[in-house]
Amino acid sequence: MNNFISVARTADIHTGERKRVEVNGRRISIFNIGGEYYAINDTCPHKKTAPLIRGTLDGIAIKCPNHGYRFDLKTGKCNISPDFNAKVFTTRVENGEIFLNLD
Numbered sequence: 001m002n003n004f005i006s007v008a009r010t011a012d013i014h015t016g017e018r019k020r021v022e023v024n025g026r027r028i029s030i031f032n033i034g035g036e037y038y039a040i041n042d043t044c045p046h047k048k049t050a051p052l053i054r055g056t057l058d059g060i061a062i063k064c065p066n067h068g069y070r071f072d073l074k075t076g077k078c079n080i081s082p083d084f085n086a087k088v089f090t091t092r093v094e095n096g097e098i099f100l101n102l103d
Helices: none
Strands: 004-009 018-023 026-033 036-041 061-063 070-072 088-094 097-101
Touching: 004 018, 004 026, 026 097
Parallel strands: none
Antiparallel strands: 004 097, 018 026, 026 036, 036 088, 061 070, 088 097
């Protein structure tokens, strides 16, 4: 089931930038990489207190600011172990609005 919800405007997140939103009690970070929008659960699965929004972009991935674990922004896969894969959200852009699928 598709559960898309509007969370931001494209004008709010320029290329190379990021923004954290809170949706239904979830902290989600949205990244604009080359005009494509990626969304990931903002909490590192390895260290629950580490906000991924503070991490370093590495291609289409984010490195955790605490231990450097790398999470693919398309798939959520962690480079260290599948036990630490992160939740990613499908994004859609319509009329300057960024929507996330929360399913």
